[in-house]
Amino acid sequence: MKNKILRINNLVKNYNTMRGEINAIKEISFDVNEGEFLVIVGSSGCGKSTLLSILSDLETLTEGNILKNDSLKIGYMLQEDALLPWLTIYENAILGLKIKKIDTQENIDEVIRLLKLYNLYDFKDKYPKNLSGGMKQRVALIRTLAIKPDLLLLDEPFSALDYQSRLAVSDDVYKIIKKEKKTVIMVTHDLAEAISMADRIIVLSKRPATIKKIYDIKLEHKGTPINNRKDGKFSKYYDMIWRDLDVNI
Amino acid sequence: MSTSKEQIAYQRKYIRERLFVLASQLIIVSIMLFSWEYASNSGHLNKFIFSCPSEIIKTIIQMINNGDLYKHLFTTLNEIFLSFSLGLVMAFALAIIMYLNKIFMKIIDPFLTILNSLPKVAIGPMLIIWFGANAKSIVIMGILINLIVSTLTIYDGFQKIDDVKIKLFKSFRASKWQLMTKLIIPGATNSIISALKLNISMTLIGVIMGEFLVSKSGIGYLIIYGTQVFNLNLVLAGIVILLIISFILYIVVIFIEKIINR
Numbered sequence: 001m002k003n004k005i006l007r008i009n010n011l012v013k014n015y016n017t018m019r020g021e022i023n024a025i026k027e028i029s030f031d032v033n034e035g036e037f038l039v040i041v042g043s044s045g046c047g048k049s050t051l052l053s054i055l056s057d058l059e060t061l062t063e064g065n066i067l068k069n070d071s072l073k074i075g076y077m078l079q080e081d082a083l084l085p086w087l088t089i090y091e092n093a094i095l096g097l098k099i100k101k102i103d104t105q106e107n108i109d110e111v112i113r114l115l116k117l118y119n120l121y122d123f124k125d126k127y128p129k130n131l132s133g134g135m136k137q138r139v140a141l142i143r144t145l146a147i148k149p150d151l152l153l154l155d156e157p158f159s160a161l162d163y164q165s166r167l168a169v170s171d172d173v174y175k176i177i178k179k180e181k182k183t184v185i186m187v188t189h190d191l192a193e194a195i196s197m198a199d200r201i202i203v204l205s206k207r208p209a210t211i212k213k214i215y216d217i218k219l220e221h222k223g224t225p226i227n228n229r230k231d232g233k234f235s236k237y238y239d240m241i242w243r244d245l246d247v248n249i
Numbered sequence: 250m251s252t253s254k255e256q257i258a259y260q261r262k263y264i265r266e267r268l269f270v271l272a273s274q275l276i277i278v279s280i281m282l283f284s285w286e287y288a289s290n291s292g293h294l295n296k297f298i299f300s301c302p303s304e305i306i307k308t309i310i311q312m313i314n315n316g317d318l319y320k321h322l323f324t325t326l327n328e329i330f331l332s333f334s335l336g337l338v339m340a341f342a343l344a345i346i347m348y349l350n351k352i353f354m355k356i357i358d359p360f361l362t363i364l365n366s367l368p369k370v371a372i373g374p375m376l377i378i379w380f381g382a383n384a385k386s387i388v389i390m391g392i393l394i395n396l397i398v399s400t401l402t403i404y405d406g407f408q409k410i411d412d413v414k415i416k417l418f419k420s421f422r423a424s425k426w427q428l429m430t431k432l433i434i435p436g437a438t439n440s441i442i443s444a445l446k447l448n449i450s451m452t453l454i455g456v457i458m459g460e461f462l463v464s465k466s467g468i469g470y471l472i473i474y475g476t477q478v479f480n481l482n483l484v485l486a487g488i489v490i491l492l493i494i495s496f497i498l499y500i501v502v503i504f505i506e507k508i509i510n511r
Contacts, residue, residue, distance in 0.1 A: 078416060080411075082413045086435050086438070096421045099418065
């Protein structure tokens with residue numbers, strides 16, 4: 001039996017405006033298993049990012065509850081690398097540790113290990129403007145991994161990159177996450193990206209978001225995201241989820 | 250690595266252009282000064298009303314020799330320094346409060362807009378009644394003129410910080426102090442430098458205006474006094490000294506900008 005690290009029960013999110021209440025998320029329930037790569041897909045503005053904000057306590061929920069261990073540490077990786085241009089790569093990588101005041105020697109050594117492992121150590125004294133988009137994204141991931149999260153929330157982390165970098169960086173980030181054995185919830189509106197990376201995909205409806213379907217992604221030869229795109233079952237999943245999304249052009 | 254012919258040609262063209270611009274500027278200034286000098290000495294211009302470059306230089310040298318220049322310069326620079334630094338500190342504090350307290354911002358927003366559009370010199374006579382005919386009124390005049398523009402410029406810089414970066418800090422549970430000192434203030438450096446530049450020129454305007462209204466020394470006083478006794482040499486000497494002060498202050502701000510952006 002899989003070990004569950006998070007359970008979301010009947011989560012509802014409403015926003016209050018002067019024009020009335022807006023129902024963004026309408027009753028969502030799901031579990032997150034330890035070590036899995038869970039991807040949430042849905043059309044733009046359906047409430048995917050709101051869900052991640054709620055999970056990381058940046059926003060409050062209206063109804064329902066989230067069951068998790070108090071000691072569960074959550075790391076959040078955003079749509080852009082959000083590196084601070086006035087800090088060096090090293091200073092950016094330890095930013096979370098500094099803010100949380102946990103910049104112990106042990107944690108700093110871990111950041112240095114990650115920088116070395118992912119070929120960024122030689123650039124540690126350089127500034128973000130000297131790095132490529134992909135390298136910056138790797139630094140952003142290391143900044144998130146530095147606080148040793150049990151659960152990683154990825155909010156469309158590749159959306160600011162061009163198509164080719166996107167493929168390469170998603171491959172890169174996937175390998176790092178698997179190597180560091182992290183549990184992930186990623187949201188994206190890119191179906192191919194979702195299928196190529198996910199163990200499980202949750203398809204959300206348009207606003208107000210509800211769960212339309214959940215897919216266990218069982219490819220014939222699961223490998224890295226780029227290779228997974230060539231898998232025989234890839235297009236089958238693509239067609240099924242595309243129909244679920246009910247895209248009107 | 251050898252430099253290509255095209256690169257050498259490009260560099261030469263660049264240097265030639267720079268020299269041409271500089272030479273043209275020097276020639277324009279020289280022609281103006283010589284024509285002015287000639288017209289005054291030959292009687293084409295009334296020397297009593299228009300003065301001439303040599304008389305202005307003589308007046309400045311005379312003021313240096315009898316120590317008058319230092320007294321007036323010290324007064325004005327002192328007032329500029331006080332208005333500039335007090336105005337900047339107050340603008341910074343006000344911008345931080347406005348940024349952290351949105352309700353406060355909403356409350357004072359219309360007042361700031363109205364005050365910003367008010368010609369501050371109109372308040373000058375009242376300042377003299379309230380604070381006396383002394384340097385205090387002049388410093389307050391300088392602050393009144395630079396404060397609102399500087400506050401709005403710094404606040405605008407705070408507002409422009411990327412939401413994604415703010416979200417990142419919040420995801421790390423950053424305190425308001427950490428948010429301000431590690432993100433908002435360093436991220437608004439360019440706006441703070443713009444505020445410095447604006448503040449310098451505004452302060453200069455405010456202080457000279459204040460000295461016009463009420464003063465017994467200072468460069469503004471020299472100009473007003475010169476006008477009253479019809480000593481145009483003194484008036485123009487005052488203006489030349491003001492030009493030099495504003496140029497030096499501008500260079501200082503550019504120097505600070507270079508240090509910060511290094």
